[in-house]
Every structure is written in C-alpha cells, then in structure tokens.
Amino acid sequence: xxxxxxxxxxxxxxxxxxxxxxxxxxxxxxxxxxxxxxxxxxxxxxxxxxxxxxxxxxxxxxxxxxxxxxxxxxxxxxxxxxxxxxxxxxxxxxxxxxxxxxxxxxxxxxxxxxxxxxxxxxxxxxxxxxxxxxxxxxxxx
Numbered sequence: 364x365x366x367x368x369x370x371x372x373x374x375x376x377x378x379x380x381x382x383x384x385x386x387x388x389x390x391x392x393x394x395x396x397x398x399x400x401x402x403x404x405x406x407x408x409x410x411x412x413x414x415x416x417x418x419x420x421x422x423x424x425x426x427x428x429x430x431x432x433x434x435x436x437x438x439x440x441x442x443x444x445x446x447x448x449x450x451x452x453x454x455x456x457x458x459x460x461x462x463x464x465x466x467x468x469x470x471x472x473x474x475x476x477x478x479x480x481x482x483x484x485x486x487x488x489x490x491x492x493x494x495x496x497x498x499x500x501x502x503x504x
Contacts (some may be wrong), residue, residue: 366392370411373443374421378466381470382415382443385470385477386477399423400478403431411438413481415473418444418455426451426458433459439480443468 369391373379383393396402399420406414412431418425429440443454445466452463459503460475461483 366390367413368392368394368395368409368411368428369477370396370402370405370409370414372396372399372420372425373417374419375417377419382473385474387473388478391477397421399425402428406432406436406438412484413477414438414440415477416440416442416444416460418442418451426454429455429458429460433482437484439484439502441476441480443473451490 367390369386369388371379371382371393372449373382373395374397379395379397383395386393394405394411396405399422401430402416402420405411416425416428423442425442426432429442432438432440437462441451441462441464442460443464443466444451444455446452447465455463461480464473464476
C-alpha cells in the first residue's frame with residue numbers, strides 16, 4: 364500500500380520544513396509548494412490525498428486558490444494560517460476549505476486534524492472520484 368500524500372503549500376521555508384518533518388515522521392509522503400502556481404501544478408500532476416494551505420502566498424491569496432481548486436476537486440484542504448480574524452476563517456470555510464488551523468499550531472493537533480479529514484475523505488470515496496474534464500487556467504485536460 365502506498366503512503367498517503369500530503370501537499371504542503373507554504374512560502375516560509377522554516378514552517379514548510381517543520382510541517383514536512385512532522386508529516387514525514389508520521390508516515391506521510393510529503394509534497395511541497397512555495398506558491399499558488401507551483402501548488403496548482405503539484406495538485407494536478409501528483410493528486411495528493413490532502414492539502415495543507417497557507418493563505419498568504421506570494422503570487423495569490425489562498426482564498427482564491429481554494430475557489431479555483433474547488434472547481435475540479437474535492438481533495439481535503441486544511442488551511443494553516445496566521446490570519447486569526449473570524450471573517451478570514453469563515454470565508455475560507457465558505458469557499459470550500461475543510462478545516463482551519465491558526466499559527467502557531469500544536470503539531471499533535473495538526474496531525475489529528477489531518478487524520479480526521481483523511482478518514483472523512485476516504486469514507487466519501489476519496490481520490491477515486493475524478494472529473495471528466497480538468498480545467499487549469501485556460502487549459503482543459
């Protein structure tokens with residue numbers, strides 16, 4: 364059985380490496396991206412089982428990223444952000460995020476939330492549910 368793949372989208376190297384270490388040491392295969400553009404390419408080419416998303420990306424706002432991704436996949440998205448305002452949390456969840464964790468975070472809590480979302484996603488059919496047409500920007504696959 365292959366490892367569960369988690370895509371970590373985080374522009375700050377220290378936080379990205381910390382999250383990668385936590386996940387790897389708990390048996391997950393980790394993919395990383397530093398920008399929204401890189402994340403879209405990783406998401407479409409590697410089909411991760413779960414996404415950890417920072418909202419403050421250098422090339423796009425994470426809220427827009429969520430809206431874009433929700434047009435073609437239901438992969439679980441957990442926002443991990445320093446934004447603590449209620450409106451940011453509500454907007455992310457309204458746009459399609461599955462959970463929201465504020466920085467700084469407890470690694471044990473983050474792992475529990477990852478496991479919870481993966482359980483739910485697997486019960487709903489997981490990655491076996493694929494769209495007939497994949498749209499990325501102006502490209503249809």
